[in-house]
Amino acid sequence: MSIAVIGAGNMGRAIACRLVTGGHDVLLADEDTAKAESVAAEIAPLGGGTVRAAPARDAADIAGIVVLATLYDVSTRVAAELSELLDGKIVVDISNPFNGTFNGLTTPEGSSAGEEIARRVPGARVVKAFNTTFAPVLFAGTLDETPIDVLLASDDDGAKDRVARIVKSGRLRPIDAGALANSRTLERITLLLVELQGRYELDFQATLRFLPGRVEHTTFDPSLDAAAATG
Incomplete structure (x- = not known):
């Protein structure tokens, strides 16, 4: 199955690189066709998958x-x-x-970008992912030889599991972050990460890491957790 990446900017480039590294076939689209073609040519040799530029609707x-x-x-x-x-x-x-000053979010109160996207594609299976990763680190796939964590939020466990497998194939570590509504928290966390990386002049060489170390992607069932806590 092909994977479309719409947007050939820094994040699109980094995600397409991870997908090609994972052996996937990527269709890369951008309003600037020449940019999409240039990025595709750059990352094509970097993995076992393929990548080519394509119009967004076709992709x-x-x-x-x-x-x-x-x-x-x-x-x-x-x-x-x-x-x-x-x-x-x-x-x-x-x-x-x-927002324009990076001190707040523009989404309505009680919502998130993930949920607003879902409202616009009611027939799709929406997964929030990659928003807590910075492009330079994501492109490299590691930071100080440590694999990058990718937090995933969705109301569709099957879709979330599929994305988790793709993330893992790109040599990254998927972390199940629960329901799509948790995008609200993930987006605010990233707002803080942006401030911190600027405060410490990190040039976006930073990432969010979930400890303790070894975590396998799994679907969390809060009812089971509650039963264990009360039983």
């Missing part, structure tokens, strides 16, 4: 999984424009709805 039509690797305002527009093509497919939202 969304062909692919079974579509990654919206664009800024929040662009992602909401693209999601609405491609809604019919995305029906029944897995849609991965990576966006963070930062």
Whole structure:
């Protein structure tokens, strides 16, 4: 199954690199066709998969999984424009709805970018992923020889599991972050990470790591946890 990455900016480039590393066939789309072609040519030799530039509508039509690797305002527009093509497919939202001064979010109270994307593609299976990773670290796949954690939030456990497997194939570590509503927390965490990396002049060479060390992706059932706590 092909995977479409819509957006050939820093994050789109990094995600496409991880996908090619994992042996997947990638369709890379961007409003700037020359940019998509240039990025595709750059990352094609980096893994066992393939990558080629394609128009966004063609990529969304062909692919079974579509990654919206664009800024929040662009992602909401693209999601609405491609809604019919995305029906029944897995849609991965990576966006963070930062305001212009990076001290707040632009989403409505009680919502998130992940949930706003889901509203625009009601027939799709939306997974929040990659929003807590910075592009330079994601492109490299490790930081100080430590694999990168990718937190996944979705109301569709099957879709989340599928994305987790793809993440793992790209030599990253998937972490089940629960329901799609948890995107609200993930996006606020990233807002803090952006401030911290700037405060310590890290040039985006930073990442969020969940400890303790060895964690396998699993679907968390809160009812079982509650039963264990009360039983």
